[in-house]
Amino acid sequence: MEERQALMSFAALSQETRLHIVRMLVVAGPNGMPAGAIAEKAEVSASNVSFHLKELERAGLINQQRESRSIIYTANYEGLGALIRFLMEDCCGGHPEICAPAAEVAACCAPAPKEKLQ
Numbered sequence: 001m002e003e004r005q006a007l008m009s010f011a012a013l014s015q016e017t018r019l020h021i022v023r024m025l026v027v028a029g030p031n032g033m034p035a036g037a038i039a040e041k042a043e044v045s046a047s048n049v050s051f052h053l054k055e056l057e058r059a060g061l062i063n064q065q066r067e068s069r070s071i072i073y074t075a076n077y078e079g080l081g082a083l084i085r086f087l088m089e090d091c092c093g094g095h096p097e098i099c100a101p102a103a104e105v106a107a108c109c110a111p112a113p114k115e116k117l118q
Contacts, residue, residue: 001082001085009060021056022056022061022075035073061079063075
């Protein structure tokens with residue numbers, strides 16, 4: 001990840017509602033959540049959540065996918081992982097054992113493939 005992209009990601013995450021949304025989507029996993037459910041759970045209006053989702057998508061932290069008449073939002077695990085790797089790039093002055101616990105957490109749980117509804 002380039003520094004400019006990292007700055008965009010950090011800027012997006014520096015707002016409380018957007019951080020809450022990303023954490024919700026990480027928990028939701030590969031099935032994601034529709035915008036209405038995100039707005040309800042985040043306790044914000046539909047127009048407000050739409051603004052935040054747009055910012056998070058622009059920063060590369062979430063993805064959207066149309067399913068029928070709904071748009072489903074998911075965490076962009078690749079983008080989030082790239083942000084963590086950016087932070088850890090020059091880890092611990094040549095002593096990677098110090099960073100091992102953080103690296104394990106970052107790699108711990110790639111989501112399972114999304115199940116298609118029939």
